Amino acid sequence: MRRVPSLPYVKKDLQVVSWFIVLVLLLIAGIEAQPREAPEWTDSQFKPKDGQGPEGPGPQEPQLTVTEALSSSGYTAEGQASEEAFALEYAVVAEVQVVLEWTDDYGNNDEFQVTLLWEGTEVGSSSGSTGKITLGAVPSEDGELIGNFTVRIEAVRCPGLIGPTPIDRDQGNDWTLKVEVTVSATSEEG
DSSP states (O other), X not given: OOOOOXXXXXXXXXXXXXXXXXXXXXXXXXXXXXXXOOOOOOGGGGSOTTSEETTEEOOOOEXXXXXXXXXXXXXXXXXXXXXXXXXXXXXXXXXXXXXXXXXXXXXXXXXXXXXEEETTEEEEEEEESSSEEEEEEOOOTTOOOOEEEEEEEEEEEOOOEETTTTEEOOOXXXXXXXXXXXXXXXXXXX
């Protein structure tokens, strides 16, 4: 005949299991409440701080500086274009970034196009109707971006039909233009 354990032993075993489950849940909650992030590794952690490697001094990393080359505002009528000119005389230009912003005065999405010209040659173009266009240009590997630039701002579409009779009240739009230049120069410090 098989003996059945008495009730106090079963009750005791249930208490031990319950405490074990509570302990595991508390540990899991503690881990989730304070997650630990893995460290991020970069190449600089493996390079000597003085720039000296086993073969002697290594190449200097370029330092980047952002300067404003042009800040302007204006108005362009629908179907027309405006142009803004600027010149760059920097030795090493890493990027030219053009930002055109506007707010539609009649609530419809006016569409603009921005074109960047360098010495009369198009180097980039972008269009949009969200109120902001960002256009970037970088030189080719063996090229330089020194010389005369023109930003062409074209108001492609300015819809402004308001009321039951179709009257186009949107003839164009105001805009602001900013051109920033990222200049790259190798540090001469030893």
